[in-house]
Amino acid sequence: MLENRYNNSPFEMFSYAGPDYFCDREVELDELVKAFDSRTNTVLSSFRRLGKTSLITHLHYYLSMRKDVICIYIDVLKTKSDAEFIDQFVTGVMRALDKIEPQLVKFLKALGNVRPQAGIDPATGLPTLSVDIQKKKDIGQTFDTVMNMLLDRPEKFQITIDEFQQIENYEEPTVIDAAIRSFFPKARNLHFIFSGSDQHLLSMLFASPKKAMFSSTQMLTLDYISYDAYFKFIKRHFLDSGKEISDSIIDELLNWSKRYTFYTHFLCNNLFMNTVDKVESQDLYKAMERCIKYFEGAYYFFEKTLSKNQFLLLRAIAKEEIAINIYSKDFLSKYKFSASSTKQALKVLVDEQLVHEKNTEKGLEFFVYDVFLMRWLQEK
């Protein structure tokens, strides 16, 4: 059934299409399965759009095949307070349990302090559940009740909380990390993955001795998919669909999109959809142009809203692809920047997440993480 839906393009962009359409990550998958089996709670981090959420879905696909395992996925990116976090959490748990325990909604109603809301999703026609915590003082109690309910169950649970760094952005100091942490010692059937993009926040959450999660979790950092694995994946899918593509075109495609999963996949998808039986170099160039065009509106917006210094620095970093030693004489004189204005501008670009930084042996590296934006800037 799944297969039929993806006859169109094997480079699915927005939902998981099964292991056949998932590229590599074998080592990481293996590590996560082992973490689950040994109940080692894990922090999964990477740059944005490199593949964390996809990897979690892939992991859940396999774990769900086990009869005694229930997988729960919770995205807390849009939450603004502990109450909203708990709300998301309870909703996620209820959704997962509802499939095996139809009595659950009744049970939650009996709790009194949450209001389960059952409904039908107009888009999918599937039943939905959400909860609404009534009073502030019930927040902690609701969380404890739900956690204890999970502890009492015979199943094993894999619980992933995605965009976990968000809790550091709440207006009021959060107690979520401490609340979850307090369940670690007794949670014999629970395994947690905390996933997120903002390296600074995540390391603050997990590596600072003052923080509740300190030393109770292992870190797994997701890197780029290897050249060989991505190359084989692309070749296989074009050939399987009866489309001829040369090695040199795949090579150019991977280099241009920098093997950055979202962008590489987007380009592959576009190229695939726009070729009939043989990919020529011209087809690749046209696909590259189209990819940039799709996002160009946003790029002009950056040009308008950033200050002149900020935009020039962004362009300079794009031209370098990877900018090392930004404060060196070489870099500053090459682009005619002053050290002080560069410092200010860089802070804005990093805070706005237009530029990512990476600690390496050679020093701090900076790059424009949106590959299409980088290519657009290089042409300017």
Ligand SMILES: Nc1ncnc2c1ncn2[C@@H]1O[C@H](COP(=O)(O)OP(=O)(O)O)[C@@H](O)[C@H]1O
């Ligand atoms: N291993 C993979 N195989 C195939 N496509 C992937 C893979 N990882 C990521 N993608 C693609 O890249 C996009 C961005 O990945 P995502 O998991 O959302 O990144 P993140 O959660 O790190 O921001 C996905 O929508 C998917 O199209």
Ligand SMILES: [Mg+2]
């Ligand atoms: Mg994600």
